[in-house]
Amino acid sequence: MMLHYRLFELTKGIRNRVILKAVIGISITASYAAQAVLTARATEGIYARREWADIVTIILGIITIIGVRALLLWGNEAYAKRASIIVKNTLRQRLYGHLLKLGPGYLEKNRTGKLQSTVVSGIEFLEAYLVYYVPHVLVTIIGAGVILGYIFTLSISIGLIILSAFLIALFGPRLWNKLMAKYGWSHWQAFAVLNAQFLDSMQGITTLKAFNASKRRGNELERDSRDLFQQTMNHLKISLLKTGVVGLATTSGAVFAIGLGALFVARGELALSQLFVLLFLCREAFRPIDELNRYYHQGFMGITASNTIFALLDEIPEIAESTRPVTVKSKEALPEIVFNDVEFAYDKGLRPALGGVSFKINPGETVALVGESGSGKSTAVNLLLRFFDPIKGEIIIGDHNIKDYTLEDLRSLMAVVSQETYLFHGTVEDNLRMAKPEATKEEIEKAARTANIHDFIMTLPEGYNTIVGERGVRFSGGERQRMAIARAVLKDAPILLLDEATSSVDTANEKMIQRGLEKLMVNRTTLVIAHRLSTIQNADRILVLKEGKVVEVGSHFELMKLTGTYAKLIQAQQEERCVQYA
Ligand SMILES: Nc1ncnc2c1ncn2[C@@H]1O[C@H](COP(=O)(O)OP(=O)(O)O)[C@@H](O)[C@H]1O
Ligand SMILES: [Mg+2]
Missing domain, CATH: 3.40.50.300 (P-loop containing nucleotide triphosphate hydrolases)
Incomplete structure (x- = not known):
């Protein structure tokens, strides 16, 4: 039996459906048990040469039960389909909502393909698990429990034999669990790798073609799918072995029980009619557990998927919403932006991407950030949008620390045009x-x-x-x-952030974009990041970043006169242009 101790939490919002599915399952099991008892009566009636009218009544009862069960089975399937869709939607919304909270910081650190297998395939597995496996565990425990209880009223020793066989079938597979967990995990990993690799290849297909690397990549994909095949076979082998053990336990349980019953009848301790009931009911006591076994694969994949899904749900968002947010003043008033000794590193231990940066952008002002690639310009934008929080210092927009706004309000204050x-x-x-x-x-x-x-x-x-x-x-x-x-x-929005908005386009396009941008910048507080001179010359002030620190501040002409970092950057750029147009 495979149940996760946190399963209850996962069924939030879908509990009624899981229970209803179990109730239908229990009714089906009850119909099998009733049929077994009636069949035993009919057989015994024939043996004992009872009135035909009585036997016919019993047979009619059996036919009715079979009819009702056909309806239940049909209802069970139809309901499972409906429940599947709802369970999937509920789980998806929950995961998606959590991913949004985790934000870009989390997404950047995790491979999209792997995340996709958790969110897409993981949910498929989990849905099968919640809709088929979990309700059937309830059916097995309740349905088989009731049948077993009835058998105990017939004979305690026979009841004990069936109970032990039942327990072996239920818990014996636990001996395999460690092995299964290992193979199940490798199986899942192989699946996730192939998924990620495939997505990657599709997204980068032009690059692969351009480097004539598609064949090599194809070989890698083939290797990954062969690996998945191997892992699936390993998993199946172990799981078949386990199925064999369960089968052995249930069959020998039934054989022993009936053998003992026959002995009791011979000794006159059990009525023949009761032996008949036993004969038919034994099969029914084990039916749910055999079926549970058939859902085994879904159960295992579900358990494995739920581990990765819980891991995702347990990730704590790095960016916390303010508990007492300030309200945003009318967007008409142009806000100022202040960086106060802001320090930030993407990873602890790495050189900070921004190392104690301070500057102020007055309301309506256009300030340009320039610097070599990697100097921390985009990081300033990421911090303003609160994709990450500074580890030291504070960022203020319009009199408030940006942490005091709700994320939604904060982001509504800014419009971004970035490179991508x-x-x-x-x-x-x-x-x-x-x-x-x-x-x-x-x-x-x-x-x-x-x-x-x-x-x-x-x-x-x-x-x-x-x-x-x-x-x-x-x-x-x-x-x-x-x-x-x-x-x-x-x-x-009152604040405009332009992060190399024109860097990846040709000159004809650049002019068009430039004209669009100029119209956009009117009457806004603007932070513009650009490495092309044309875009920054008109800025009110230029800040020069170097290795995460502001090293120069001034207008274009002031900075050129300094003959420092800025002048060098511009000179390098002009040389580059000469080469381009040569
Ligand atoms: N998501 C990220 N994770 C880890 N390091 C990053 C990330 N983004 C940027 N960096 C690093 O932070 C530094 C500053 O990067 P960035 O602000 O993007 O520079 P710029 O925009 O000036 O080119 C660089 O050393 C870069 O490698
Ligand atoms: Mg950048």
């Missing part, structure tokens, strides 16, 4: 609307015009109703960036 823009599977309009769900069509179109993407959208086969291919295949980098700007225009 994700377009979801759905229409172009849906993709824009996510920035402002209640936006009218006119607002959406206006935002698209501001972002210089409207004309492009109109060239798509169905305009705003065109479905965006997965991972935005039909949008170039520049077009995706302009979609991001349109989203930011729609969101209309």
Whole structure:
């Protein structure tokens, strides 16, 4: 029997369904037991040459029971299908909600494919476990318990024989548990690896092709699936061995019980009619446990999946919501942003990505952050959005520490355009609307015009109703960036964060994006990260980051005069441009 001690917690919201499923199962078992008793009576009646009318009545009773059971079996399947869907949805929502709370910090540290196998396949296994295995454990204990109790009233010694066989069948497999756990875990691991590897290959298919690596990758995939096959076979071998033991216990239990019964009848200690009842009821006492055995695989995969799911549910979100959040002032008033000696490291022990950074962006001001790649620019944005919390110092937006806002309020204050823009599977309009769900069509179109993407959208086969291919295949980098700007225009937040919004696009696109951005920046507090001169020259102030520290502050001309880090960066860039245009 495989039950997790935290199972009760997992059945929250679906308990009634599990119980109803068990009740149907118990009724089915009861119908088998009743049929056994009636069959015994009929057989005994024939032997004892009783009245035909009596025997016919019994046979009619048996036929009725078979009819009722057919209905119950059908209902059982139909109900299981319904329950499956609801159980899956309930569990998915719970896991998804928790993943959202864990946030990007957690997702970055864990391989997407593995997470996918926990959330998608893990739930499939768990659903089979909760809908089939767990109710059947109840059926086995209650159904077989009642039958066994009845057998005890016939003969205590026969009852004891069946009880011991029953206990061996129920708990004997525990001897295998360690082995099973090991093989079950390797089986699960192999499954998760193949899943992750496959997802990775699909997502990186262009890279694989470009490096002529698809064949090599294919070989790796083949190796992984062979490994999965091997692990499945190992798991099955052990599990078949176990099935054999259970079968042996139930069969020999029944043989001993009936043999003893026959002996008792010979000695006159048991009526023949009772032996008949025993003969038929023995089979029924063991039926639920045989069936439980058939659900064994689901049981084991379910237990294994529940371990990974509990591990995920136990992850504590790094970012805690404020218990007494402040209310956001009207978004009309432009907020200031203050970094006060902010220190942050992605991993303890690593060099901090930001090492004691202080600066202030006045309301409505545009401040540029520049610095070599890896100097900590994006980290500042991640901290502002509270994807992570600083380990020292504080970040203040509009008079409050950002920890004092609810996450939702905090993020509603900011619009972000970053280097990578994700377009979801759905229409172009849906993709824009996510920035402002209640936006009218006119607002959406206006935002698209501001972002210089409207004309492009109109060239798509169905305009705003065109479905965006997965991972935005039909949008170039520049077009995706302009979609991001349109989203930011729609969101209309008082703070604008631009993180290398133009770095991955060509010059023609850059000009278009630049024009979109300029319109967007009007009347907002803006933090702009860019390594192209054109984007930062107009900033009110420029902060230069080096290895997580602010090393220079000033306007473009002031910084050029310093001939320090900034001047070097700009010079390197100009040389790069010369090479590009040469
Ligand atoms: N998610 C992350 N996990 C671990 N280290 C990270 C992560 N993101 C960035 N870093 C590290 O933090 C440092 C600063 O990175 P980042 O802020 O992204 O730099 P920039 O945006 O200036 O290129 C780098 O050393 C980088 O390797
Ligand atoms: Mg960056």
